[in-house]
Amino acid sequence: MYKAVIGLEFHCEMKSHTKVFSNAINGFSKLSNQLVAPLDMGFPGTLPVVNKTCVKKAIEMAMILNCKIPEYMEFDRKNYFYPDLPKGYQLTQFFNPVGVDGKVVIEVNGKEKEVLIHDIHLEEDSASLDHYYDTSNIDYNRSGVPLLELVTEPCLNSADEAIEFLEYIKRIYEYTDISDCDTKKGQIRADVNVSIMDNDSKELGTKVEVKNVNSFDSIRKTIEYEIERQSKLKSEGRYDEVVQETRRFDDETGTTIHMRSKADAIDYKYFTDPNIPKYKITNELLEEIKKNIPMLAHERKNKYISEYNLSEYDAKVLVKNKKVSDYFEECVRLGADAKSACNWITTKVLAEVNKSDEITIDDVFIRPSMIAELIKLIADKKITNNQGKEVFTKMLEEHLTPVEIVKKYNMEILEDDNLVNSLVDEVLSENEKAIEDYKNGRTNMLDYLVGQVMKKSRGKANPVDAKNKLLEKIK
Amino acid sequence: MIGKSILELHDELKNGKVTSNELVNESLKACHEIQDKTNSFVTIIDDAKGSEVTDDLLSGIPYGIKDIFSTKDILSTGSSNTLNNYVPFFDATCVANLKKHGAVGVAKTVLDELGMGGTGTTGHTGIVHNPWNLERQTAGSSAGSAASVACGVYPYALGSDTGDSIRKPAAYCGIVGYKPTYGMISRFGMFQFASSLDTVGVLTRNVEDAAIAVDGMKGLDENDMTTWDSSSINLFKSLNKDVKGKKLFYIENVCDINNYSNPSEELKEHLNNFKETIKRCEELGISVSKVNIDSKLLNALYSTYVVISCAEATSNMANLTGISFGPGGEGKSPDEMIKDHRTKGFSPLIKRRFVIGSYVLQRENQEKFFLNAKRVRRLIVNKMNELFKEYDAMIAPVGTGPAKYIDDNKNVHDKETRVLEELLQIGNFGGYPSITIPNGFVNNLPVGVNITGKVKDDVSVLNIAYALESTMNYKNQLAREEN
Numbered sequence: 041m042y043k044a045v046i047g048l049e050f051h052c053e054m055k056s057h058t059k060v061f062s063n064a065i066n067g068f069s070k071l072s073n074q075l076v077a078p079l080d081m082g083f084p085g086t087l088p089v090v091n092k093t094c095v096k097k098a099i100e101m102a103m104i105l106n107c108k109i110p111e112y113m114e115f116d117r118k119n120y121f122y123p124d125l126p127k128g129y130q131l132t133q134f135f136n137p138v139g140v141d142g143k144v145v146i147e148v149n150g151k152e153k154e155v156l157i158h159d160i161h162l163e164e165d166s167a168s169l170d171h172y173y174d175t176s177n178i179d180y181n182r183s184g185v186p187l188l189e190l191v192t193e194p195c196l197n198s199a200d201e202a203i204e205f206l207e208y209i210k211r212i213y214e215y216t217d218i219s220d221c222d223t224k225k226g227q228i229r230a231d232v233n234v235s236i237m238d239n240d241s242k243e244l245g246t247k248v249e250v251k252n253v254n255s256f257d258s259i260r261k262t263i264e265y266e267i268e269r270q271s272k273l274k275s276e277g278r279y280d281e282v283v284q285e286t287r288r289f290d291d292e293t294g295t296t297i298h299m300r301s302k303a304d305a306i307d308y309k310y311f312t313d314p315n316i317p318k319y320k321i322t323n324e325l326l327e328e329i330k331k332n333i334p335m336l337a338h339e340r341k342n343k344y345i346s347e348y349n350l351s352e353y354d355a356k357v358l359v360k361n362k363k364v365s366d367y368f369e370e371c372v373r374l375g376a377d378a379k380s381a382c383n384w385i386t387t388k389v390l391a392e393v394n395k396s397d398e399i400t401i402d403d404v405f406i407r408p409s410m411i412a413e414l415i416k417l418i419a420d421k422k423i424t425n426n427q428g429k430e431v432f433t434k435m436l437e438e439h440l441t442p443v444e445i446v447k448k449y450n451m452e453i454l455e456d457d458n459l460v461n462s463l464v465d466e467v468l469s470e471n472e473k474a475i476e477d478y479k480n481g482r483t484n485m486l487d488y489l490v491g492q493v494m495k496k497s498r499g500k501a502n503p504v505d506a507k508n509k510l511l512e513k514i515k
Numbered sequence: 516m517i518g519k520s521i522l523e524l525h526d527e528l529k530n531g532k533v534t535s536n537e538l539v540n541e542s543l544k545a546c547h548e549i550q551d552k553t554n555s556f557v558t559i560i561d562d563a564k565g566s567e568v569t570d571d572l573l574s575g576i577p578y579g580i581k582d583i584f585s586t587k588d589i590l591s592t593g594s595s596n597t598l599n600n601y602v603p604f605f606d607a608t609c610v611a612n613l614k615k616h617g618a619v620g621v622a623k624t625v626l627d628e629l630g631m632g633g634t635g636t637t638g639h640t641g642i643v644h645n646p647w648n649l650e651r652q653t654a655g656s657s658a659g660s661a662a663s664v665a666c667g668v669y670p671y672a673l674g675s676d677t678g679d680s681i682r683k684p685a686a687y688c689g690i691v692g693y694k695p696t697y698g699m700i701s702r703f704g705m706f707q708f709a710s711s712l713d714t715v716g717v718l719t720r721n722v723e724d725a726a727i728a729v730d731g732m733k734g735l736d737e738n739d740m741t742t743w744d745s746s747s748i749n750l751f752k753s754l755n756k757d758v759k760g761k762k763l764f765y766i767e768n769v770c771d772i773n774n775y776s777n778p779s780e781e782l783k784e785h786l787n788n789f790k791e792t793i794k795r796c797e798e799l800g801i802s803v804s805k806v807n808i809d810s811k812l813l814n815a816l817y818s819t820y821v822v823i824s825c826a827e828a829t830s831n832m833a834n835l836t837g838i839s840f841g842p843g844g845e846g847k848s849p850d851e852m853i854k855d856h857r858t859k860g861f862s863p864l865i866k867r868r869f870v871i872g873s874y875v876l877q878r879e880n881q882e883k884f885f886l887n888a889k890r891v892r893r894l895i896v897n898k899m900n901e902l903f904k905e906y907d908a909m910i911a912p913v914g915t916g917p918a919k920y921i922d923d924n925k926n927v928h929d930k931e932t933r934v935l936e937e938l939l940q941i942g943n944f945g946g947y948p949s950i951t952i953p954n955g956f957v958n959n960l961p962v963g964v965n966i967t968g969k970v971k972d973d974v975s976v977l978n979i980a981y982a983l984e985s986t987m988n989y990k991n992q993l994a995r996e997e998n
Contacts, residue, residue: 078604078605081839081840082839083585083603083834083839083840084585084591084593084598084601084603084706084707084834084835084840085584085585085603085607085702085703085704085705085706085707086703086704086738087702087703087707087738087739087740088740089737089738089739089740090740117830119829119876121833121836121850121853122849123836123849123853126834126836126838126839127833127834128830128833128835128836129830129833176849178838178839307877307878309873309876309877309878309881311826311830311876311881311885313710314709314710314711315707315710315739315741317740317741
């Protein structure tokens with residue numbers, strides 16, 4: 041076995057009202073060429089105007105990644121000809137990225153792992169090409185969409201580490217509202233660099249780049265495939281067949297395929313864009329951005345453990361997805377007991393969400409206010425725990441609130457002591473044999489008797505109350 | 516209207532002596548009349564209509580637009596075959612601003628292809644001829660604008676200036692050419708040549724008109740991040756001939772005939788005439804000093820300009836692929852189509868500049884050429900800024916004499932005169948306000964003098980030119996075919 045060395049270039053489309061250099065809407069459209077300003081098609085005389093929100097978000101991300109932030113914001117041109125690049129260059133940050141030399145610590149399979157960030161920079165996306173049998177269409181909707189590209193040092197050593205890191209970054213993007221990271225809308229893409237080396241070696245092996253891998257699942261497969269491919273060649277004494285090249289991941293076969301070799305590498309002739317005056321990043325701006333960084337996943341997790349006494353496991357489940365975490369916090373804000381809310385969410389609500397890939401927690405009919413209401417009904421002993429579960433199911437089926445369900449099915453717990461007492465008496469008189477058995481040591485008969493009381497009350501008696509009353513009378 | 520100034524035409528419009536429609540029609544007719552001889556126009560906008568006359572000085576008055584500016588629904592070619600069918604769907608900001616003032620564009624004027632040239636001979640519709648002598652160049656790139664204004668078909672025409680593209684043709688055509696401070700007028704909608712040097716400006720026959728026209732175009736523009744707020748400056752209202760006490764300098768290295776080993780008769784006359792102009796300045800109470808600048812720095816001017824402008828141009832013009840606009844190329848793949856479009860569309864001069872631009876930006880060359888050129892630019896600007904601490908402006912002869920013959924090859928200047936020939940590029944390096952006015956004749960052809968001043972101090976530059984203009988007889992002069 042060899043040691044794998046992996047570096048990632050992770051591109052992520054940002055959320056913003058308009059594109060990064062034009063005033064066209066940054067959104068998703070099923071129709072081609074709907075969201076386009078003249079600049080996005082490179083019309084003569086059009087000029088870039090920097091989107092300040094994107095700049096602030098990029099600085100925020102650089103801060104979160106513990107990067108050094110430059111004194112000035114500048115953009116550079118990456119020059120090459122391609123049909124999807126209308127200006128003939130991409131505006132990016134080559135010489136002075138918004139963040140450099142960052143570092144984050146993540147947890148991989150229970151162990152801490154330090155990941156070094158080479159840089160993070162703000163740039164524009166290209167148009168997209170749709171290829172048909174004998175023609176290709178250019179869709180400029182994507183042209184000029186803001187992208188953040190995060191480049192790690194070659195410091196990851198397994199697919200697990202790579203994916204865990206990307207999940208960590210994705211959570212930050214979600215928690216800061218920088219990106220939805222929606223794979224289905226093509227919002228994330230990664231270039232994956234993989235090499236292998238002998239375990240005791242200090243010299244890096246030959247680096248192979250796999251471009252434009254567009255889901256976490258494919259990234260994992262890419263890494264695993266490349267490690268296997270390179271290791272096989274190395275162990276067979278054919279390591280010279282591993283060459284510095286660019287490959288692509290093929291979804292159908294799960295393998296990588298040669299695209300171009302190092303010799304074909306393009307000289308992008310980077311130079312600083314003269315249309316965008318360099319912009320001073322002041323301390324005031326940095327302070328303002330810092331102040332507004334929201335609480336991130338790992339911080340929320342710690343809070344849930346220390347303030348709400350949730351288990352590490354539950355806290356992790358809740359913060360894994362920001363929408364779930366927000367849902368949980370909304371329940372708590374509405375007065376629900378944190379532990380109960382956590383239980384309802386992690387068992388029942390998430391079970392609903394997990395039924396389909398197409399939905400998120402926001403699509404589930406039951407809102408945090410209803411969970412809070414349900415918890416309150418149980419806490420106030422208006423309904424039993426078991427009834428609660430029934431209410432939950434009925435809410436989903438009938439799209440009613442807990443109070444409405446309880447009312448509709450007349451489920452409220454009997455608080456009339458006399459009535460409960462008379463039901464207990466009734467059960468005792470009808471079940472002499474059972475009482476006998478109980479006294480002879482079959483303690484589980486008590487549960488049977490409680491069940492009979494519940495049945496007679498049509499589930500509305502408080503089972504704890506019924507049990508106490510039964511015990512009292514059997515003595 | 517032939518030969519009349521904006522102020523004169525405004526008076527006539529206000530007094531009802533003439534209507535805007537009459538002016539526009541007269542201007543269109545005059546455009547057609549000079550087209551055969553000068554070839555000034557890519558498009559004469561025959562369906563242009565007069566506009567409402569208001570108290571705005573520009574209202575109702577026709578003007579010309581260099582074909583490097585986008586004009587909504589009107590062909591805008593940049594004088595290039597790569598854009599020979601391009602009709603923009605938006606106006607350049609400067610054109611839109613003039614429209615708001617009621618100005619009426621009547622013609623799109625020929626330029627050196629995409630602004631890259633200084634002869635007026637490389638536009639896709641052919642050579643522009645100097646109305647003073649049809650065998651001579653107008654210089655460029657604002658060639659058609661200079662020729663048509665010199666013929667008096669309208670009081671002003673838009674130009675753009677990356678090296679001296681307004682100020683050199685103005686001199687060759689005996690008119691005024693004003694390049695304001697960089698960023699005073701938005702570049703939005705002007706086809707980019709070299710973004711860090713490109714400046715929108717105007718060609719007129721007197722300094723007042725230049726001030727009025729730029730007042731009508733300037734201002735902060737949300738579409739151009741390099742614009743700045745000049746709302747507190749009104750150039751026309753600030754015009755003042757009292758320039759007593761102003762301080763000028765000239766660069767002795769290149770302005771003194773004794774520094775040339777084998778000067779032509781034209782250069783001798785030109786520099787002699789420049790001396791006369793300096794005397795006029797002194798009579799106005801302006802002090803004029805001579806300074807010497809390290810000749811190493813001066814000799815680096817031209818190559819610095821070539822490297823920076825070609826590098827920016829090769830990238831700026833990479834959008835001309837023929838894919839979403841322009842005539843487009845043939846081919847089986849997008850690469851082939853782009854290649855065909857550009858191979859057929861660009862003239863050899865442009866291609867050569869693209870090769871230079873690509874070469875100096877290449878990874879292995881960038882440090883030596885492009886980055887060093889940027890450093891030299893900084894050194895030149897630092898030197899100028901140092902001088903501007905002491906002086907209000909620089910005065911300089913424009914070029915090395917009058918208009919060259921059309922078949923003269925600009926690229927083989929003799930080394931000795933090259934610095935003087937390219938001196939005005941300093942104005943673009945620093946983004947300085949710079950104006951050329953006519954200051955006499957050499958060989959019966961007009962020559963010009965230039966005033967270049969501090970960034971954002973356009974008022975001083977214009978006032979010096981305004982005062983100097985009043986001491987000479989060339990204000991409002993029209994081209995006369997003498998030979």
